[in-house]
Amino acid sequence: DTAVSQTPKYLVTQMGNDKSIKCEQNLGHDTMYWYKQDSKKFLKIMFSYNNKELIINETVPNRFSPKSPDKAHLNLHINSLELGDSAVYFCASSHGPHNNYGYTFGSGTRLTVV
């Protein structure tokens, strides 16, 4: 199936741990994104990559590090997890950075830090 797929779907971990979330899209899109959705449902951009190149890097703690090995993959690594990192993280993709056709979202990763 063509889609944006994220793993894992759920992640429960202790404070101070390091974890990664993986994202892959087989839509042939050039641009991929990481969004964070907090408990109030507000979606906030974190990072954007176009053809493996970082194009958006919002003000997020440097404990968050994205990696794009190729244009179909964008992973998110988080060091020293904190309680405030608990949220749903969505990966998305689009045809390009000057896209006018909207994004396709992955199913999300619900991260709970305890």
Place this chain on the structure above:
Amino acid sequence: QKEVEQNSGPLSVPEGAIASLNCTYSDRGSQSFFWYRQYSGKSPELIMFIYSNGDKEDGRFTAQLNKASQYVSLLIRDSQPSDSATYLCAVYNNNDMRFGAGTRLTVKP
């Protein structure tokens, strides 16, 4: 800070009525405007986009854009209980897609 503002709701309408969802944005250079629907526990899915002033219709959905007033809306005709969800307005300009906090819509049978 470029902002997208929506009434958080909840907005409740009876089945068969018209639901009207509103969104204002602060960036006058915004180029494209989107409405996403998000069911509880699911990811956002694109339902409409509009670039030009005026109305754009797709089935029961109509998007309306007024760039002078920096206002975009979504009308849902003949609302169904399955339309109950959070509707996110998104505004795009130059690599940057900003989302509103969403309006929660409940359609009562």
